[in-house]
Amino acid sequence: MDTTFEVEDRGLQYVGASRIEGPLVVVERIRDVGYDEVVEILDAAGHPRLGRVLDVSGNQAVIQVLEGTTGLSNKTLHTRFLGESFRVPVSRQMLGRVFDGLGRPADGGSPPLSADRRDVNGMPINPYARRYPREFIQTGLSAIDGMNALVRGQKLPVFSGNGLPHDRVSAQIIRQACLLEEEVKFSIVFAAMGVKHDVAEFFIRNLRDSGALSRAIMFFSLADAPSVERLLTPRVALTMAEYLAFDCGQHVLVLLTDMTNYCESLREVGTARGEIPGRKGYPGYLYSDLASIYERAGRIEGSPGSITQMAILTMPADDISHPVPDLTGYITEGQIVLDRDLFQRGIYPPIAGLPSLSRLMKDGVGKGYTRDDHPILASQLFACYAYVKRVRGLADVIGEGELSSLDRQYLEFGEAFETRFLKQDEYENRSIETTLNLGWDVLSTLPRDELHRVSDALLEKYYHESEGTPVHEAPPQGSVSG
Amino acid sequence: MTVTGTMESAATRISGPIVTASGMYAAQMYEVVQVGSLGLVGEVVRLVGDYATIQVYEDTTMLKPGAPVRCTGVPLSVWLGPGLVGNIYDGIQRPLPGIQASSGAWIRRGEKVDPLDTERRWTFEPLVRSGEVVTAGQAIGQVAETPLVNHLIMVPPDVSGTIQSIVDKGDYRLIDRLAVVETTMGMRDLTMVQQWPVRVPRPIRERLRITEPLITGQRIIDTFFPIGKGGAAAIPGGFGTGKTITQHQLAKWSNADIVVFIGCGERGNEMTEVLREFPELKDPRSGRPLMERTILIANTSNMPVAAREVSIYTGITLAEYYRDMGLSVAVFADSTSRWAEALRELAARLEEMPAEEGFPASLPTRLAQFYERGGTVTTLGGTQASVSIVGAVSPPGGDFSEPVTQHTRRFVRCFWALDTELANARHYPSIHWLHSYSEYVEDVGPWWKKEAPDWVDLRTEALTLLQREERLQQIVKLVGPDVLPDGQRLVLFIAEIMKDGFLAQSSFDENDMYCTPERQVALLRIILTLYHRGRDLIEGGVPLARIRSLGCVPQILRAKSAFSNTELEKLTELAQRITEETEALAKEFTKEAT
Ligand SMILES: Nc1ncnc2c1ncn2[C@@H]1O[C@H](COP(=O)(O)OP(=O)(O)OP(=O)(O)O)[C@@H](O)[C@H]1O
Numbered sequence A: 001m002d003t004t005f006e007v008e009d010r011g012l013q014y015v016g017a018s019r020i021e022g023p024l025v026v027v028e029r030i031r032d033v034g035y036d037e038v039v040e041i042l043d044a045a046g047h048p049r050l051g052r053v054l055d056v057s058g059n060q061a062v063i064q065v066l067e068g069t070t071g072l073s074n075k076t077l078h079t080r081f082l083g084e085s086f087r088v089p090v091s092r093q094m095l096g097r098v099f100d101g102l103g104r105p106a107d108g109g110s111p112p113l114s115a116d117r118r119d120v121n122g123m124p125i126n127p128y129a130r131r132y133p134r135e136f137i138q139t140g141l142s143a144i145d146g147m148n149a150l151v152r153g154q155k156l157p158v159f160s161g162n163g164l165p166h167d168r169v170s171a172q173i174i175r176q177a178c179l180l181e182e183e184v185k186f187s188i189v190f191a192a193m194g195v196k197h198d199v200a201e202f203f204i205r206n207l208r209d210s211g212a213l214s215r216a217i218m219f220f221s222l223a224d225a226p227s228v229e230r231l232l233t234p235r236v237a238l239t240m241a242e243y244l245a246f247d248c249g250q251h252v253l254v255l256l257t258d259m260t261n262y263c264e265s266l267r268e269v270g271t272a273r274g275e276i277p278g279r280k281g282y283p284g285y286l287y288s289d290l291a292s293i294y295e296r297a298g299r300i301e302g303s304p305g306s307i308t309q310m311a312i313l314t315m316p317a318d319d320i321s322h323p324v325p326d327l328t329g330y331i332t333e334g335q336i337v338l339d340r341d342l343f344q345r346g347i348y349p350p351i352a353g354l355p356s357l358s359r360l361m362k363d364g365v366g367k368g369y370t371r372d373d374h375p376i377l378a379s380q381l382f383a384c385y386a387y388v389k390r391v392r393g394l395a396d397v398i399g400e401g402e403l404s405s406l407d408r409q410y411l412e413f414g415e416a417f418e419t420r421f422l423k424q425d426e427y428e429n430r431s432i433e434t435t436l437n438l439g440w441d442v443l444s445t446l447p448r449d450e451l452h453r454v455s456d457a458l459l460e461k462y463y464h465e466s467e468g469t470p471v472h473e474a475p476p477q478g479s480v481s482g
Numbered sequence B: 001m002t003v004t005g006t007m008e009s010a011a012t013r014i015s016g017p018i019v020t021a022s023g024m025y026a027a028q029m030y031e032v033v034q035v036g037s038l039g040l041v042g043e044v045v046r047l048v049g050d051y052a053t054i055q056v057y058e059d060t061t062m063l064k065p066g067a068p069v070r071c072t073g074v075p076l077s078v079w080l081g082p083g084l085v086g087n088i089y090d091g092i093q094r095p096l097p098g099i100q101a102s103s104g105a106w107i108r109r110g111e112k113v114d115p116l117d118t119e120r121r122w123t124f125e126p127l128v129r130s131g132e133v134v135t136a137g138q139a140i141g142q143v144a145e146t147p148l149v150n151h152l153i154m155v156p157p158d159v160s161g162t163i164q165s166i167v168d169k170g171d172y173r174l175i176d177r178l179a180v181v182e183t184t185m186g187m188r189d190l191t192m193v194q195q196w197p198v199r200v201p202r203p204i205r206e207r208l209r210i211t212e213p214l215i216t217g218q219r220i221i222d223t224f225f226p227i228g229k230g231g232a233a234a235i236p237g238g239f240g241t242g243k244t245i246t247q248h249q250l251a252k253w254s255n256a257d258i259v260v261f262i263g264c265g266e267r268g269n270e271m272t273e274v275l276r277e278f279p280e281l282k283d284p285r286s287g288r289p290l291m292e293r294t295i296l297i298a299n300t301s302n303m304p305v306a307a308r309e310v311s312i313y314t315g316i317t318l319a320e321y322y323r324d325m326g327l328s329v330a331v332f333a334d335s336t337s338r339w340a341e342a343l344r345e346l347a348a349r350l351e352e353m354p355a356e357e358g359f360p361a362s363l364p365t366r367l368a369q370f371y372e373r374g375g376t377v378t379t380l381g382g383t384q385a386s387v388s389i390v391g392a393v394s395p396p397g398g399d400f401s402e403p404v405t406q407h408t409r410r411f412v413r414c415f416w417a418l419d420t421e422l423a424n425a426r427h428y429p430s431i432h433w434l435h436s437y438s439e440y441v442e443d444v445g446p447w448w449k450k451e452a453p454d455w456v457d458l459r460t461e462a463l464t465l466l467q468r469e470e471r472l473q474q475i476v477k478l479v480g481p482d483v484l485p486d487g488q489r490l491v492l493f494i495a496e497i498m499k500d501g502f503l504a505q506s507s508f509d510e511n512d513m514y515c516t517p518e519r520q521v522a523l524l525r526i527i528l529t530l531y532h533r534g535r536d537l538i539e540g541g542v543p544l545a546r547i548r549s550l551g552c553v554p555q556i557l558r559a560k561s562a563f564s565n566t567e568l569e570k571l572t573e574l575a576q577r578i579t580e581e582t583e584a585l586a587k588e589f590t591k592e593a594t
């Protein structure tokens, strides 16, 4: 049917729609409507729902309803175009509070009073104006600090799977993250997309227990909220984060969970628009869309603040080549991968040794940052652990007994690495010194000649024959180690 | 830029970066238009009746039907002249420092900044006199753009005639008239700056065969899978396998005269890293800062997608311009997959029929056109010059069977396949020695022969050894290494040394990041010497275990980082040591035998 319109005291209002499908509403005979403009749609009972314009031509607008189309009817819905793109208020007073996925109070408090309202899409940071991130953040977790170190201003996601302890790991990181020299605490911006209430509660409890609640702002679009709303939640959260970081000069840690849910909402809208689907039905622009979220991290010239981003996502069927983790990995500066096998063997945090990577680590560790031996130690641990994986594969085939003595030593090293270096208590906060020394302890279970990547000078300083390790005199038989 | 066009041209539909406008009967394909009151820059990509479809290079939020659309009458073009080197541009050649000066840390829409500084004065030195006949591409003068780049001011490709007048040596601005040429079409003023449409290749006199390698200082590339000057290479790999780092390494150490690095749909911080690092790093040949020969194009992943599509053309056009001066230019595009995805996204918005995996059917043609703009040529000016192209490819899930990797393969002759397993094991560069290839080996063989007569033999022997190792590993996986005779286990042992001591090369190690051709050959020779000696020893009854525990083995493994490029004598000493130790071992066993 055609749209008619009536002028109200609150502006032009259109009545009726020509089509409603999935999250989309098509309104005809519109005038003066902008692309991406915010829309308020009133249902028959007069309750408003927010939406935005996805496509506009001479007399027709395609509107994405963020709060779902349930109960809307072609005849009765009213549409008002609000004359601007989606904006949210930002202010320091919002710290310590809880909001819904579109930035409206969800804690019973009053809406934030601020004249400063910002477009949630933000603007691209000029690469020329970026400052390269390089301050090491100590998370107190050896697997991260020692081998995949995080720096301030980095975007480092957690790739997890259903039932794996990504929430506990990220809560521990939030609790413990600190810089070596400064006493500055992170402000925390938390965005939950499509997760259950108990997850939200878990994080609130954790923040409260560690006294961080007053430094945190939370945006919840939980599992029972309309799924399309989630498309705005990370953007609302990042708009707030940018304000805190670059206007107020704070160091902000942004936690986004769960990006897989976000991507599913995007897929839903794409399907409803009849777009040509890409891999696994996700839209072809998923990469660009995710980049518009993940790239909102870092540091800029002229501001002391920073945004460090940790996005959690669950890999469907633990498949790292699934489009969501795959495209995320192509955008972020590394990834922390949780491993089901380690977890089942009782190792917490179950951070996978090989697929995890921090790309900015090279610029934030070593001499002048952590300790001179840090980069080489990490590189040698990776190399040896990679060899352990090969030996384990071989042992599965020919049996452990048939391995050379050197290969058996590698197995012992692997065991030590996992149970002493990786494994730690949920409330154990290790200093970087402790982590590095522990790294040398486990490396020292291997013969000195095996540590090719370490220079003689460093070996002299840090390698120590650990007691109980067979001293390696006779050259090994039949090993192919490298 | 002059703005013409009719009053009644106006937007009728806005869908993301795609805008339809009516009243566009005078518009031409690929003409630049300005949309809306902010004058957002766009390009006409389709004409139907008096409707034009426009792809807009900036965010279209709150653009409304009815917004004015102005035609400029010119296709999307770049400015070519002194001041390009050392600069960083977005995809449509807006200088990012200029944008920062006017809009701060964030890129606001509708920013208009000239690509080159029109006020700055450059010292121009004429190379021709009035009365002389000049032809297209000929240099009429030169400007020292940076201590590394002697910038030739050339007659534009569509001009030739007699010099009527030319200025004396002195300081001039880009737009000052330097010379007047009398052509058959009348008088033409020449300045320091030319404009050229990015989608049109700049003309050349003829294409030449490739004869010289682009030396990159990366062992696995130069020794195993060399790229020729004027060649094209693809570097495909899943996320985190090392495409960007490898390209950065090449941009730093290649013996090209000019480097154009195009960050196409990738991370902002990676461009920042180049900006921060290159001015500090010294070119190993001239000792000058690398930034003095580098041009950056940055269309990061969060910048508008249409500008990502065009950034590739912007970059290659700048490269061709420097090639025309007789220079050897290397272009790095990271990542061509993001460019292809931009094509796909725009095609979908244009409701074109998709071919494979949603990509437009024109994908292979577009890729071919891009890689064809590289090559070794005789320029219009008559000198030999080249554009080499290295394109990163980011296949979804790291699976090389997807369209962009597959089609790219058809148009490049050098394929550096990155391997996720190697990257996970922190073996960098993770270029897989068995899955990669270079068709330039024959072309550059003669060059290497002069450098090292045994290059071809060393290379062949090393690759054969690695292939044998692969086959033996299949057996080892089933039954363990113990069943193999020592002769075969020696192959496994030497292959490990080859991987750790030669193929793996750290970008972060002072001594290792750049390896001169001489040192590459010396290292490889050392490893193969150990192999040959080891073979003899094993034939003489020496157990492999004794060879493994020779004192020289850890030294060989550390040689790449223990010594610098200028300490070749240390490698000679090491070779000597191998000889001594193996000879001693041989003696010991002949004694035992007697
Ligand atoms: N030659 C090298 N030496 C040392 N480290 C390397 C080398 N190559 C790669 N790396 C390591 O691998 C990481 C990832 O490399 P890089 O950023 O180049 O990957 P990429 O293939 O470009 O990934 P993406 O497709 O996600 O952009 C680097 O941060 C670095 O830690």
Ligand SMILES: [Mg+2]
Pocket: B243, B244, B245, B266, B334
């Ligand atoms: Mg990269």
